[in-house]
Amino acid sequence: FRPKLLAGRKVLITAGPTYEAIDAVRGITNRSSGKMGYAVATAALELGAEVMLVSGPTSLPRPAGTQLIDVTSASEMFDAVKQHASRSDMFIGVAAVADYRVAQPSKQKIKKSDAALTLELIPNPDILAYVASLPKPPFCVGFAAESEKLAEHAGAKRKKKNIPLLAANLAQNAIGNDDNELVLFDESGEHALPRADKLTLARALMRHAVALYMKGNRK
Ligand code: C5P
Numbered sequence: 662f663r664p665k666l667l668a669g670r671k672v673l674i675t676a677g678p679t680y681e682a683i684d685a686v687r688g689i690t691n692r693s694s695g696k697m698g699y700a701v702a703t704a705a706l707e708l709g710a711e712v713m714l715v716s717g718p719t720s721l722p723r724p725a726g727t728q729l730i731d732v733t734s735a736s737e738m739f740d741a742v743k744q745h746a747s748r749s750d751m752f753i754g755v756a757a758v759a760d761y762r763v764a765q766p767s768k769q770k771i772k773k774s775d776a777a778l779t780l781e782l783i784p785n786p787d788i789l790a791y792v793a794s795l796p797k798p799p800f801c802v803g804f805a806a807e808s809e810k811l812a813e814h815a816g817a818k819r820k821k822k823n824i825p826l827l828a829a830n831l832a833q834n835a836i837g838n839d840d841n842e843l844v845l846f847d848e849s850g851e852h853a854l855p856r857a858d859k860l861t862l863a864r865a866l867m868r869h870a871v872a873l874y875m876k877g878n879r880k
Pocket residue numbers: 675735753754755756757758759760785786787788789790802803804805806818
């Protein structure tokens with residue numbers, strides 16, 4: 662039995678990777694299957710929330726009951742989030758957003774040659790930081806994939822992004838797998854969620870997020 666603690670609440674979630682075009686056929690992306698974000702969407706639905714899922718390219722089926730907005734690039738993801746963030750009660754950024762995009766993607770396929778090719782990369786907007794800095798932000802939850810020093814990097818990241826809750830995982834545990842391990846960082850410290858399938862972890866994360874949200878704990 663799961664009480665519908667989020668009935669009538671709007672939850673906005675980003676999931677999956679983003680894809681930044683280099684030319685008509687090539688691009689830069691992050692390794693992300695979208696499984697964790699889709700599991701979080703399912704867990705939010707189970708709590709009775711109205712769920713909008715902004716998803717980069719994945720091969721996953723839409724979790725039944727969610728509104729899905731398909732996007733490709735970080736800029737498209739940002740536009741979709743900007744449209745819906747201020748009307749949301751909770752924002753959960755699970756997407757592995759590319760930190761950079763190609764300054765001038767080519768419409769045509771770039772011809773191969775023996776010469777070195779230099780790409781200019783420019784930073785993408787930080788979608789989560791934008792939502793967290795809105796005048797009346799939704800309750801914000803971030804994710805962090807680190808390759809080492811989880812506690813040090815993730816604790817600092819939560820404070821830097823000014824968000825009440827951050828779920829951290831080791832990239833080598835998380836990417837593409839059905840199982841994962843999470844450590845939740847909030848104002849009171851860290852809380853380890855032991856290895857489990859991603860839906861089990863998503864449910865535990867949502868329980869934690871809802872408890873903080875109900876307490877009005879927004880920083
Ligand atoms: O700083 P870092 O990229 O590790 O932060 C990860 C968190 O920030 C994730 O919640 C991710 O979805 C979000 N993020 C974002 N926009 C970016 C980069 C990261 O929303 N451009």
